[in-house]
Amino acid sequence: MTSRNLSPQWLKFLKSLGIEFWLPLPLLGISFWFVGGWLTQYSLTTPSQNIIELQTTQPNYDKKIALIKVEIYPKKGISLVKVMKLSKVYRQSESQIILATTKIPDLERAIANELGLSPEQVKQKMRYRRQQ
Template sequence: MTRRWLQASGAEFWLPLPLVAIAFWFSSSFLAAQELNRPQPTENKLKADTQLEIIVSVNILLINAVVNRSQGITHVKVETAEPVLKRLELELPLTDIDQIEATLAEELGIDRREVRQWVRYQILD
């Protein structure tokens, strides 16, 4: 009678299903743990202490440099005509005009004469 009731209600199929699900869960978690604990050889390792050097060619409109001699730094804003890079901001630990121009020429990849043409200085004491 009980067996007939189990077959008629479909419980004969549904009763062992949670046991199969639990067994599947334990076995998959065991396999995942084994795979994640296995050492993975990497050929290319990331270096977090290096800086990325980007060379950008842009049309410069204006260079504003605010030289703060009391703090010993210069804040530089470079405005460009490019839609992707409209403004570039730099902070230089320099207050000498010649050093600032040389550093800007090196950073922007342009000639010092071009830097002198576009730069406007504001000197704070």
């Protein structure tokens, strides 16, 4: 006798419907659902080891100063400082300062004192041009 003759009638009916193919699909779907949920929960609750400290490279806008242009006139012994400020509508306004020095470290200190900024902030925003 073969195994085909020993199987009950209902098993033959299920085999004719293709149950061997359809029965594992819900089981596979449920298992993917549980495993995916577990992986999501695990990845969201464990702290990451790849934390990168973000550093801002934007200038300090406490005084809303965008740029400081310095034109150095060594023959005259003066420097013309143009300070570009941003207003609330992002329009630029410009103010000028004339300093009686041409040495860059002295200029940076004088501008920092005049504008109330730190020397580091002034160095970040300054652009130089030496005139003849």
